[in-house]
Amino acid sequence: METPVTNARPVDDIVDHALENGHAALDEASGKALLSQFGIRTPRSEVVDGAEAGARTAAQMRGPFVVKVVSREILHKSDAGGVTLGLADADAVAAAIHEMEAKPAIRAAEVDGWLVEEMAPAGREVVVGGLNDPEFGQIIMVGIGGIFVELLKDVAFRICPIDRNDALAMLADLKGGALLRGARGEAAVDENALVEVMLALGGADGLLMRYSDRIAEADLNPVIVSAQGAVAVDARFILTQDRRLAPAPEVDGASAAETFRPLFEPRTVAVLGASTKDVSIANTFIRRLRTFGYAGPIYPIHPKAKEIEGLAAYPSLADTPEPVDYAYVAIGAKRIPDALAAANGRCRIAQVISSGFGEIEEGKDLERELVKKANAGGVRVLGPNCLGTYSPRGGLTFPSDAPKEVGRIGIVSQSGGLSTDIIKRGQWRGLRMSGLVTVGNSADVKPHELVEYYFDDPQTRAVGLYIEDVREGRAFFELLRRHPAPKPVVVLKGGRTAQGRMAAASHTGALAGDDRAWEALAAQLPVALVTTVDSFIDALLALQHYALRPAKPTNSVVLFGNGGGASVLGTDACVDYGLSLRPFEGRTLSLLEGMGLPPGTSVLNPIDTPVRTLQEKDGFVAGEILDTVLEHGRPDAVAMHLNLAAFVGRGTVDPIGNLFSMIEEAMEKFPGTAHMALALRSDGSPELDETRRAYRARAAAIDLPIFDEIPAMAQALATVGHLERRLGARAGSPVGT
Template identity: 70%
Template sequence: MTIQDVQTLRSVSSASLFAQARAEGRSSLDEAAGKALLADFGIRVPRSRVARTAEEAGRIADELTGPFVVKVVSPDILHKSDAGGVALRLADGPAVKAAVEAMAVKPKIAGALVEGWLVEEMAPAGREMVIGGYRDPQFGPMLMVGLGGIFVEVLHDVAFRICPIDAAQAEAMLGELKGRALLRGARGEAAVDEAALIDVMLRIGGPDGLLMRHADEIAELDLNPVIVSANGAVAVDARVILAPDSAGEVGKAQSASPLDTFRPLFEPKTVAVLGASTKDVAIANTFVRRMKAFGYSGALYPIHPNATEIEGLKAYPSLAHTPEPVDYAYIAVGAERIPGILAGANGRCAIAQVISSGFGEVEEGKALQEALVEGAKAGGVRVLGPNCLGTYSPRGGLTFPADAPREVGSIGIVSQSGGLTTDIIKRGEWRGLRFSGAVTIGNSADVKPHELVAYYLEDPQTRAIGLYLEDVKQGRVFFEMLRGAKKPIVILKGGRSNLGRLAAASHTGALAGDEKGWDALQQQTPALLVSTVDEFIDLLLALQHFELRPERPTRAVTLFGNGGGSSVLGTDAFAEAGLDVAPYPDEARMHLEALKLPPGTSVANPIDTPVRTLQEKEGFVAGEILDIVYAHARPDAVAMHLNLAAFVGRGSVDPVDNLFAVIEQTQARWPGLAHFALALRTDGSPELDDRRRHYREKARQVGVPVFEEIAPMARALAGVGHLERRMSERQG
């Protein structure tokens, strides 16, 4: 920017500062303009002026109050300290003049275009902080805060959030810092004004903050350091990297009702199939056969240019020739034909799912994918895919996997992987999951993930949502939607390192790894990221059965089962997951001890009961134990674990079978008090694995999720607690 006096710049609007920098072809604001920008947003900066020569710098110092700092102003030098372009603690005008003369001859400065020298009053001593911002490629503006100096340079002690933030989120960010105690006066140091620091964070990342008002202008922002003391906060350095002109918005919301838009997908009355053959068994033929076997009761229309009958069904030459408009079309034909097919629908097809590949997933198919989207717009069709496998909706009789459960459940799935979705449906079925729907979306050329999430959020049949995502597409809309969500969301994220790191020009950029936006997302919304399919199914299984309690998030757990070593390891697993298996208060222990359970029983929490104890009263002794726990310990969750091998050959009565009646009765007596989860452990033998399947179905009938080990159960309950806390913050 053409060098100007800083006081003059401060009278210029922030929009004018960006416009002038772009008009001059600059990629960043100089420091004077950066501080003028901060001042425009009410952030304190030191008094300063820009000098063109060493002599002028000395004269400026005589008009300000020392000590001083002097910095080089050059569009060629972004990291001034590295170039030797910063001098600190200069006492007076002569010292300032001498410092400028010494810096001017340093190699990196002498060879650069130097526009001037910033002469600035040094800020009072205090704690150095760094506040930064950057434009995440998926979620848009993000805010960073951390301790400055060695804490950011070496320890990377920072926290991130997606903007906008509020005061509570700013406070939570500070709470994540390992060095938070330093702000509060550790080791005899004076405490700093945290309220002033939070105020700066809100002026940068709040609803009307700098990053939100100028989201399209800023690629990276670094205030490093911000000096915070007992007397407030002062930004003593400002680095503002401009975003490319093409940055634009990160997604726009859709206006149509999600339930109306996607009802033809989840409850189709007419289904067309493109790609079935009269001779070969193509994937589309398999789809027709699976639909028949699944019991689809609507009209099935094979589409074929020449055939009159396919798979025993009357065929039609195009989507425009079916007897009725088509709710859902399954398309598995050559990629190059599909744009024309969609354009020719003439408004008679609501949803088309393109199974075919050869589009945007490969370089040579990107233009064809654009043509597909244009064809769909011309034909009035919303498109799922391409490069996917299909949709599973038991309520609508729609399926692409074989032998999927017909029972309508409450878990809604959206996935960018067709094969993984099949795995989730089948493994989930075996574990007890039942689905309200599962949609594969592949490349998401038209319908984006957030649109289907919007459907599930409004769908009364769905109580929890599971997503497998590699690329969220319109991430900003996705974030805003999740921020207001009233249902829990579990995200299995693939390719967390595929976006590529920023070519960072600041500390913020260097620390802004690809995963930071997703990590922030789960701190600001009722969503939780998991890393494996097993964790994904485990948590969804818990959400299928539990009624979440935002008013009392899960933390205190009763661990109850057989096997002393297992109880010890289980306690460790719960502690590692951030949950408490703490000894009971005296009153609870007194009542439990009064039961006079057999020797070897421990009732301290964990409750460790030998098989003999659980066989008392044909297993119904567990109900007496649980009644006392619920009445006097009042945990947030009860986690029961049983080693099924220990029950083999131990009497004629199966106490585990009776246990499900006990659980059902206990939950009825103490509604909403505690989540109940069960880990059924086996030795891997076919006999015990079969027995566990029997028990799992009984547990499903009484609303209890079953896990294979204690540690996965602990992680699932910890996930439930996380989601409850996020929902509590949203309600607050």
């Protein structure tokens, strides 16, 4: 039998009373009272003041019993010797209390009482916990193993609030999840009862959301789950009054499209920091802007100069002939707040390149002053401590020789230097952007605001984020969760192992280090995490060319190319990334075998075709293979691979060039059937690298992404599949789970 602990306060009083009295945690009795009022079953129990009272209480309850010390000074009761299990009767309860009173750690602490409790029935031990993440707010965890959860590390996290599908997906993530459904002849547990516990803790109306600013960590450990239901045997709540995650006030009611149009398509540009004597970074910016083809007026701002870089200069932002859409600011940090305040409503966006603000301790106050004065002057601030914005549609750039074509990928980056790398490396890989904004310290404009702009921008198909500190992580989560038409987001996360969390006081806190919240975000929403610049570019390259299919997420792949060893390694890579290479059978296999391809060709999947095979019919044999595979095999993706070096000096026909024509024809004949991808492998010689570059330009015209190696192609396809599943789940598609 389970009932709330006796003498329980009303639910609001339990937490608030503890905080008002300076308590850092709830004692177990209060914690269980809190759980009971949220509908979570706990064992029948009562707090007593000593052994005699314990015996009297036990006589009114059903054994066996558990006795636990109740003390705000003892967080880990088992370690202090403050838990005794399996007590048969009232006399055993009294004896256990006497014995625990003598334990050194208990004698040294202020003891509030002893919890006498009926033991829960046998079942599987599970942990359900919560943590107030410094970036995203409340997250929930479930894990197998009870007190051994830190050893097993079989856990799953999600950002709150969760729904029933989230809870079921968390249980499906657990390696030991099969234990809940019955294993080796044991009975299955009531999994629905466990889901109800998870929803009561982390759902929209759950405990963690109700006390989101007052609970730092929570542990229901163990929760005993059996065929008869789920019972929280122990409860631990660490309290806080940290309200860091309160949403920032809106500067105005403008939409993201209205707010950031002046950034991506500026009609006028001002430059603060250009010199008449030296070539400063601001002078370089003016020169690059003009070389790139910016068509609007450029206004250098200088207190004394009449002309800079051949352009008329003006004393302040208030003195320009027209209002300024975008200001590039590279002057001394201490002068910037007043310079932006002087705009007095005549400047929309200012990007502060200068450093010396919140990235150093002595600059934090100056950063707050910067935002306050800029906003008072009607200016939204990007940065400070960043490099600039690249917007080919608006003629805006900070790197030299960047592509002028307007692409489909929008990027937000907290690193200026890495952004240059992404733009230039992406340029040679065929990646084209709708824009890239460096945000540095994100003192005013936060990353999620720019993501919202890209979501609303018809030119942008997908979004890339290089992030170290997302700042308003809860707002980012809510944008992804609530936006009517979110686009896929690829996140390259910096500082994954140096997040600097609080010292964890619970199992949940100990297991939630590094990037658990980001992994939860990717498990819930159309977000993919990558770990290198190359994988970031590869994923965005695929998203640039593919129309995603949430109702048919990418999983089954046909691998098709030359080089037996490459095909074997390629198969391993696909499997490593969770893709499926199912052998052909039935009509598909008989048609491929009936083509009479030369000896050495294998058509089982992978389709391994030596160079000689690909030269059949002037290379057009590949088209027949593709037609058969797409019409009868119906894979989710066809991943082709060719070793460029193998074709050197092997005849006058260019089978690779012909392959592009055949791929284009196949995509027209079987639209939407499969994503097409091609890995062109080079030996690293300048000649073959240049050949690959030429093929890339040709491939871009038919929306075919080109990768350098098969594993990179496999990872990109797996990322696409993940994003398709998350988009499908968000839309309620049955395949999106």
